[in-house]
């Protein structure tokens with residue numbers, strides 16, 4: 001995967017994808033695999049937006065059952081299956097356990113019916129999935145069984161537990177890069193640090209984009225027959241730039257807390273806070289608690305501090321201490337009802353049809369889990385608009401290679417991350433290529449080595465290194481500040 005800005009302008013692409021989050025990456029791979037000439041531009045780093053902040057759960061859609069959205073359940077089950085099939089090295093089943101107390105929607109009876117229905121809806125959930133990646137049927141556990149599985153859990157009013165399996169992506173960054181490697185191998189032209197700052201137009205039609213190189217400031221015209229806006233929370237501003245004044249998609253700020261210790265080990269455990277079901281999820285030798293939703297305008301530290309209180313209420317058995325928090329995940333996700341609740345289903349907008357601006361499509365994605373499916377829907381429309389006869393989508397069946405930058409030493413791996421995977425900044429290497437700081441701050445010696453090799457590769461000086469170090473430190477800052485705030489240190 002090489003950054004070649006000249007290749008962006010060298011021809012008219014069939015499709016220009018704007019945004020290198022999971023939705024853009026999946027779309028670039030799908031379109032390139034079907035045989036389209038594809039370019040993708042990302043203003044910062046691939047996967048550095050909302051996609052970097054996931055709870056890592058590949059949802060099977062049980063939540064959709066609450067709203068009787070059976071199509072939503074089926075889509076999630078299909079997509080969980082697709083990811084277990086195409087990325088077995090990165091995605092694996094994970095048990096989820098919700099302790100049940102009392103009756104009603106949070107009680108044993110409702111969950112028993114729900115799990116049975118869910119099982120029936122997911123009868124084909126393991127088709128084509130390797131035997132060690134299969135999802136067993138859900139079931140109701142006895143009170144005793146729940147207490148044995150969750151040490152320290154209160155037995156007060158405990159009636160039993162609901163147990164089902166979803167999947168977990170061990171490294172959401174590497175899975176996203178796996179999509180991009182596949183896209184690149186199929187001929188897609190990819191560039192990070194390349195921001196869309198304007199549209200090319202022929203009358204009302206969008207015919208490409210003006211792309212600014214973040215390093216030199218040079219702007220280039222990238223012509224394309226169709227453009228797919230996959231800019232996540234950046235999608236709205238891009239539409240306004242195109243003169244599309246549809247009501248803005250309200251955004252919510254979603255927050256997770258990464259903990260420095262494993263407070264659960266075998267299963268993700270559910271807990272209620274203010275009527276919402278939260279989960280504490282085992283991840284590597286740690287845990288992540290998620291997900292809290294707040295208005296978009298709230299500052300991250302306030303959101304994280306409020307969510308810490310929620311988490312403590314939901315999971316008293318974990319004895320959460322604010323010093324446990326090593327990293328705060330936060331990102332903007334689509335909301336509805338003016339931002340009062342989460343948007344539940346992804347949506348493709350064809351601006352030719354809906355806004356009189358042909359040539360432009362937008363993906364409004366709500367889950368990492370279903371990104372591949374929304375990408376398929378988008379590329380189906382792209383192929384139809386281009387009037388091409390191409391093979392159908394195969395991304396749900398094609399194995400993705402789970403690679404890493406090779407090298408016997410950290411130095412070699414950093415060099416390869418720069419040369420082969422377009423890593424440009426310290427955060428790119430530490431957070432998204434070599435997985436050195438994904439769970440909390442890396443060792444100073446590690447950062448020193450990465451910074452030194454990276455600067456040498458990229459011909460940068462000490463001042464650059466210092467600025468990069470500060471950018472990296474800022475990633476961990478909210479975790480430090482909530483501890484300060486809650487312990488009254490500041």
Ligand SMILES: Cc1cc2nc3c(=O)[nH]c(=O)nc-3n(C[C@H](O)[C@H](O)[C@H](O)COP(=O)(O)OP(=O)(O)OC[C@H]3O[C@@H](n4cnc5c(N)ncnc54)[C@H](O)[C@@H]3O)c2cc1C
Nearest residue numbers: 019021023043049050051055057196232234331366368369
């Ligand atoms: C705390 C949290 C927990 C979550 N947990 C889960 C989970 O467990 N499971 C799950 O399935 N989903 C989860 N999600 C949701 C999931 O992370 C998102 O739905 C998904 O990552 C969105 O991907 P995206 O590609 O649409 O957006 P993004 O990842 O934000 O990608 C958009 C990209 O576009 C780029 N961009 C923007 N403007 C421009 C421009 N002008 N030019 C070029 N590039 C541009 C941005 O830099 C960005 O990289 C979670 C989200 C959050 C915040």
